Amino acid sequence: MLKTRLIPCLLLMNGLLVRSEEFRRHQVIGNPIHQVERFSAWAVDELVYIDITREGAHDLRRDDHKVKGSADVLEILEAIARSCFVPLTFGGGIRTLEDIRVRLARGADKVTINTAAIEDPTFITEAAGAFGSQAIVVSIDALQRPDGWEVMAGWGRRETGLDVVEWAREAERRGAGELFLNSVDRDGMAGGYDVALIEAVSAATAIPVIACGGVGRFKHLIAGVHAGASAVSAANIFHFTEHSTQRAKKVLADGGVDVRLAGVRTH
Amino acid sequence: MIAIVDYGMGNLRSVLNAFERVAPGAARLTADPADVLAAERVVVPGVGAFRDAIAALRTRGLAQAVRDFAASGRPLLGVCLGMQLLATRSSEFGDHAGLDLIPGSVELLRTDPELRVPHVGWNDLEVRRADDPILGALGPEPTFYFVHSYEYVPDDPAAVTAVTDYGRPVTACVGAGNVFGVQFHPEKSGTDGLALLTAFASC
Numbered sequence: 323m324l325k326t327r328l329i330p331c332l333l334l335m336n337g338l339l340v341r342s343e344e345f346r347r348h349q350v351i352g353n354p355i356h357q358v359e360r361f362s363a364w365a366v367d368e369l370v371y372i373d374i375t376r377e378g379a380h381d382l383r384r385d386d387h388k389v390k391g392s393a394d395v396l397e398i399l400e401a402i403a404r405s406c407f408v409p410l411t412f413g414g415g416i417r418t419l420e421d422i423r424v425r426l427a428r429g430a431d432k433v434t435i436n437t438a439a440i441e442d443p444t445f446i447t448e449a450a451g452a453f454g455s456q457a458i459v460v461s462i463d464a465l466q467r468p469d470g471w472e473v474m475a476g477w478g479r480r481e482t483g484l485d486v487v488e489w490a491r492e493a494e495r496r497g498a499g500e501l502f503l504n505s506v507d508r509d510g511m512a513g514g515y516d517v518a519l520i521e522a523v524s525a526a527t528a529i530p531v532i533a534c535g536g537v538g539r540f541k542h543l544i545a546g547v548h549a550g551a552s553a554v555s556a557a558n559i560f561h562f563t564e565h566s567t568q569r570a571k572k573v574l575a576d577g578g579v580d581v582r583l584a585g586v587r588t589h
Numbered sequence: 590m591i592a593i594v595d596y597g598m599g600n601l602r603s604v605l606n607a608f609e610r611v612a613p614g615a616a617r618l619t620a621d622p623a624d625v626l627a628a629e630r631v632v633v634p635g636v637g638a639f640r641d642a643i644a645a646l647r648t649r650g651l652a653q654a655v656r657d658f659a660a661s662g663r664p665l666l667g668v669c670l671g672m673q674l675l676a677t678r679s680s681e682f683g684d685h686a687g688l689d690l691i692p693g694s695v696e697l698l699r700t701d702p703e704l705r706v707p708h709v710g711w712n713d714l715e716v717r718r719a720d721d722p723i724l725g726a727l728g729p730e731p732t733f734y735f736v737h738s739y740e741y742v743p744d745d746p747a748a749v750t751a752v753t754d755y756g757r758p759v760t761a762c763v764g765a766g767n768v769f770g771v772q773f774h775p776e777k778s779g780t781d782g783l784a785l786l787t788a789f790a791s792c
Contacts, residue, residue: 325711325712
């Protein structure tokens with residue numbers, strides 16, 4: 323039967339890999355092409371790349387003078403795809419069907435759409451019609467509120483007034499193949515997933531939910547699976563520890579989760 | 590040379606990237622029937638609808654080239670939709686004739702109503718023919734990445750060389766002599782997928 327998937331999420335900003343805290347602070351951590359070589363050889367089941375470059379914005383916290391960046395994100399995607407032998411999802415700044423077409427042509431298997439879907443939900447339906455639901459992942463940035471969660475647009479900064487559970491249902495109805503569910507307030511905090519959020523969205527929808535945001539220890543991944551996620555994702559934890567994806571798989575398997583064990587050392 | 594048949598459908602680049610990894614310089618994309626006939630090995634990839642794919646192959650003269658290539662006894666591999674094209678017929682969006690290289694029909698995947706169709710994700714492969722040239726070299730408990738809504742049902746059950754469990758055994762691989770088909774995407778199935786392509790490149 324189908325395996326629970328482990329999916330590192332990598333953030334690109336101005337052509338470089340970054341780590342993120344609460345969607346606000348970003349620190350450059352390396353070259354995206356070298357990273358994919360490591361991940362693909364290891365135990366990951368898919369890779370998600372999100373380009374969070376702000377158009378025209380200059381991030382004063384960048385400290386990338388030692389690393390050469392590339393401005394053309396599509397060139398980076400093509401280079402990543404050459405070394406990526408698991409499904410590859412690419413997102414960030416996608417607003418038109420043409421944006422999707424060029425990313426799929428450059429080697430992405432799926433794209434994430436976020437703000438453009440919030441501004442015009444029919445975009446989900448058009449995209450699913452043109453490329454198939456399996457290629458369309460709706461990404462939802464959720465911010466905890468006293469009575470639930472609010473959908474945030476524009477890199478987690480702009481309030482929309484939309485309820486996350488309602489929006490997840492609508493995204494499914496309009497043709498999304500999967501939901502990438504990120505917690506804005508847990509991002510980079512390492513205190514664990516927002517389990518109630520994952521439970522609420524998984525219970526309200528039948529399409530796969532990819533949980534993200536807050537994993538600081540590998541056992542946090544298990545809580546995401548128990549909450550109903552079909553796939554568990556994390557970003558920062560995979561950047562700083564050696565053989566991190568194998569160890570994550572091992573922790574999931576030891577926790578009773580049915581995961582794919584190819585690439586996981588057994589000794 | 591490994592000819593990857595380019596008939597304008599699907600993520601051909603991914604298949605080429607994977608062969609570049611396991612057999613650098615050996616594979617190339619081609620839409621020319623003469624290249625197909627001259628190749629040592631041929632791969633028919635594909636993502637999309639059966640009807641459009643078979644029409645695209647025929648329009649370009651590639652359907653006959655692939656059939657003639659197969660008749661020569663050299664190794665042919667169909668991937669995902671390319672595997673379904675090996676069948677006699679498909680019922681996807683009407684009734685359509687295929688390449689008829691492994692007799693059988695392509696039908697809507699029917700399984701446990703609790704399970705979603707399309708069948709998308711990583712699933713275990715249960716190899717039924719351990720002597721199969723492209724499956725024999727796989728390690729223990731191989732897993733592959735599937736994305737499909739239709740299933741290949743060969744007329745001869747012995748042509749099913751591997752299955753995957755999705756509520757019941759579902760056709761994952763077919764084989765008859767020099768003709769092979771895989772429902773999953775080996776180019777997206779990590780080390781197991783690369784092992785399968787390596788075996789095909791040298792069988």
